[in-house]
Amino acid sequence: MTKGEVGSPILIGVSSCLLGQGVRYDSGHKKDAFVTGSLGRFVEFVPVCPEVEVGMSIPRPTIRLERRGEEIHLVDPKNGIDHTDAMRRYSERKVGEIEKLDLCGYVLKKDSPSCGMERVRVYAKGAPTRSGRGLFAEALMARMPLLPVEEEGRLNDPQLRENFVERVFAYRRLKDFFRGRWTVGDLVRFHTAEKLLLLAHDPEGYRQLGRIVAKAKGTPRDALPARYGEIFMRAMAKPATPGKQTNVLQHMAGFLKDSLPDDEKAELHDAIRDFSRKLVPLVVPLTLIRHHVRKLRVAYLEGQTHLAPHPKELMLRNHV
Numbered sequence: 113m114t115k116g117e118v119g120s121p122i123l124i125g126v127s128s129c130l131l132g133q134g135v136r137y138d139s140g141h142k143k144d145a146f147v148t149g150s151l152g153r154f155v156e157f158v159p160v161c162p163e164v165e166v167g168m169s170i171p172r173p174t175i176r177l178e179r180r181g182e183e184i185h186l187v188d189p190k191n192g193i194d195h196t197d198a199m200r201r202y203s204e205r206k207v208g209e210i211e212k213l214d215l216c217g218y219v220l221k222k223d224s225p226s227c228g229m230e231r232v233r234v235y236a237k238g239a240p241t242r243s244g245r246g247l248f249a250e251a252l253m254a255r256m257p258l259l260p261v262e263e264e265g266r267l268n269d270p271q272l273r274e275n276f277v278e279r280v281f282a283y284r285r286l287k288d289f290f291r292g293r294w295t296v297g298d299l300v301r302f303h304t305a306e307k308l309l310l311l312a313h314d315p316e317g318y319r320q321l322g323r324i325v326a327k328a329k330g331t332p333r334d335a336l337p338a339r340y341g342e343i344f345m346r347a348m349a350k351p352a353t354p355g356k357q358t359n360v361l362q363h364m365a366g367f368l369k370d371s372l373p374d375d376e377k378a379e380l381h382d383a384i385r386d387f388s389r390k391l392v393p394l395v396v397p398l399t400l401i402r403h404h405v406r407k408l409r410v411a412y413l414e415g416q417t418h419l420a421p422h423p424k425e426l427m428l429r430n431h432v
Contacts, residue, residue, distance in 0.1 A: 203251035270431035317347025
């Protein structure tokens with residue numbers, strides 16, 4: 113695979129065992145239904161198993177992270193083998209290869225001493241602590257800090273799942289935009305279309321991006337993608353809380369209030385209030401808003417990615 117073009121498949125890196133490949137220490141797998149089922153309908157996967165690719169056998173002795181002084185080591189305690197240097201060399205090389213593939217996200221295997229994103233057991237004297245990060249995951253996240261990364265375990269949380277998928281598709285839109293031919297006017301339009309989605313995640317990040325766009329004509333063109341892209345993805349990484357979503361819903365309702373009869377305004381107000389009280393999921397008020405936007409042809413709202421930031425078939429907003 114090579115660097116993607118506009119319209120090419122969305123590539124997601126993934127721990128091989130999550131696709132059902134029998135690469136674990138016991139020759140088993142940890143096939144994940146959401147990854148292989150729902151998400152797999154809309155993306156292409158790039159599977160990686162650092163432990164196999166670094167040369168470990170299938171099956172193999174279990175490995176773990178150990179703290180030795182100030183350093184974390186990856187070891188096979190049964191046979192007294194230290195895999196730290198080999199795994200770090202492999203991880204740097206592999207991440208360099210992955211970086212060229214233009215990934216839009218990565219799903220890692222939780223608790224893995226090579227792939228775990230957080231809270232991996234670290235052994236020392238006494239009881240192990242959940243304070244580590246897998247060595248491959250560490251290299252991946254250090255080299256590609258804007259890449260949306262999650263563990264399959266955390267994807268069982270509806271809000272974390274929706275946030276991850278939103279970031280994946282937002283990263284793709286961002287990449288596609290700057291990969292094509294663009295003008296400052298195009299950047300203004302891109303930023304405008306992302307406004308409400310950004311506000312639902314990080315209002316301050318949205319304002320910072322607005323200042324970058326406002327000064328874009330006086331900024332070297334080759335500096336804009338990195339400057340805008342970093343703040344954009346860091347803003348998207350912040351959770352879209354119910355409170356921020358409620359503010360965005362009320363903002364959208366403000367564009368409709370002068371065109372709706374009183375009973376429909378009341379219905380929309382009640383749906384937003386019920387969402388804010390956690391009585392209904394986000395899809396309920398958004399469905400009403402989308403209906404009114406289509407009917408009234410409200411151009412500003414029609415162009416907002418917040419109304420459809422990812423495929424509706426994933427049904428992510430039915431659960432947040």
